[in-house]
Amino acid sequence: MRLVTYRASTGPRIGVVLPDDRVHDVRAGTLEEIVGDAAALDGAREAADAASTSLDLPRIDELELLPPVRPGKLLCIGYNYRGHVPDGEDPTANDPAYPDVFVKTANVLIGPNDPVELPQVEADVDYEGEIALVIGRRAKNVTLDAALDHVAGYTLFDDVTARDWQRHGSQFTLGKSFDTFGPLGPWLVTADEIADPQDLVVEVERDGVITARQSTATMIFPMAFLVHHLSQVMTLEPGDVISTGTPQKLPAAAEAHRPLADGDAVTVRVAGLGELTTRFTTTTEDAR
Amino acid sequence: MRLVTYRASTGPRIGVVLPDDRVHDVRAGTLEEIVGDAAALDGAREAADAASTSLDLPRIDELELLPPVRPGKLLCIGYNYRGHVPDGEDPTANDPAYPDVFVKTANVLIGPNDPVELPQVEADVDYEGEIALVIGRRAKNVTLDAALDHVAGYTLFDDVTARDWQRHGSQFTLGKSFDTFGPLGPWLVTADEIADPQDLVVEVERDGVITARQSTATMIFPMAFLVHHLSQVMTLEPGDVISTGTPQKLPAAAEAHRPLADGDAVTVRVAGLGELTTRFTTTTEDAR
Incomplete structure (x- = not known):
């Protein structure tokens, strides 16, 4: 559904x-x-x-359309898809011991058809197309086995990021939390429709060119682990969102990268979850 | 008031x-x-x-008492008080260029008389006594001069932190966001009562011993700058909280540090703002 x-x-x-x-x-x-x-x-x-x-x-x-949910907590995962390694090398060799978790604040959240407003201050804006899971049942200290029972379903998220602001300190917060930097949607697909959340292909497209395409099978920390791990720290409530990290940009796309500008568009697409296309605009809002 | x-x-x-x-x-x-x-x-x-x-x-x-406000965004500042330097040395020499900002999630918030529940998982729990400012008027792109006009007042905050979890990745989030890790209060002192927020002495006491005592005059990023800077990124809403960083622990206290345990108590005290005393307890809540 x-x-x-x-x-x-x-x-x-x-x-x-x-x-x-x-x-x-x-x-x-x-x-x-x-x-x-x-x-x-x-x-x-x-x-x-x-x-x-x-x-x-x-x-x-x-x-x-509004964001399908308005999460009390919008949690994001840093580096969570393995890069490609040559045959014979261990793809897990660079796996971190723990997921790197950060928060996007409530002001980022926009509906699936709303534009991202590029900041008035100088900012090097980039996109990250991701699968976001939505908590259905309250979760605290849940086991790995029971973790997915607490997931209501899945949707798509663009973790829009100002790379320069992200690097201003040790913490990503400001680069991640400009107003409108969180398109979510278009809909919630209930968990019963997804046979295996670790067998989905995330595809990201910018201005008609595929810039990332990777299976959730290459995730370092699978979704069940994320729910289990986070629930050891915080009580996850219905509607809370965990965005599960972005696939790695294809080498050509990483090389050709330029900051997002007025008129650009980015699409996140996952078979079974739909697609989320976001336009980027120069805000005309005046300083208050 | x-x-x-x-x-x-x-x-x-x-x-x-x-x-x-x-x-x-x-x-x-x-x-x-x-x-x-x-x-x-x-x-x-x-x-x-x-x-x-x-x-x-x-x-x-x-x-x-409940938390005086229930913030839509609970923003915290990392390293924001200068350390002591020998006479003749420049105290600003180690100042970072930008404030380091992180978020504590909504599940941390507790009232001023509520105990912090120590996690069931292994965690090296520490305290950070801070002045928290509360936004009164919506703030977006506000100038440095106008920034304090958007502050409703001040209260006290203990940025309780699991140091080991804080260091699990590059981002502090999980170490900062265990349930109950955010006592706020006891009250909001309206801004008109504070002649100069950069002339307040923050005193932190653990089990009867002063472990930190430092004036807000030694802040790297004054409160007005924090509001100005954050408002370039995010629309700050009434009730949002910016906790302005913790004074440095006195050398003897830093040396004597041991993780907080059942029965410990920490007090944050600022003349004019009152005091916030928090008890730490071992939770008896079972895994759900």
């Missing part, structure tokens, strides 16, 4: 995206309110199945 | 702490809802002044 949160005149609403990309309205509210509620999800599924022939429903491209 | 948020049977309420430490109730809600509202603050002040002889009000130690 694909679930969206969208804006209506009366406030945000939750919808199920039908196979023909029409949206069956479920209820008022935002998705983090129901991702932990199995009965509510079952009800949404049944109602959507019953409605799936209705052609009087709005098409998804007619709706103003 | 000293403002608190406290728990009542009907939900959280806001109060003004009178000179005799009795609390005048202002209204339902939490402080971040009114810190940006000058008229509401003036109203609270006038009502409290009129009430200041009432001995039928509860004493502050009879109330269950």
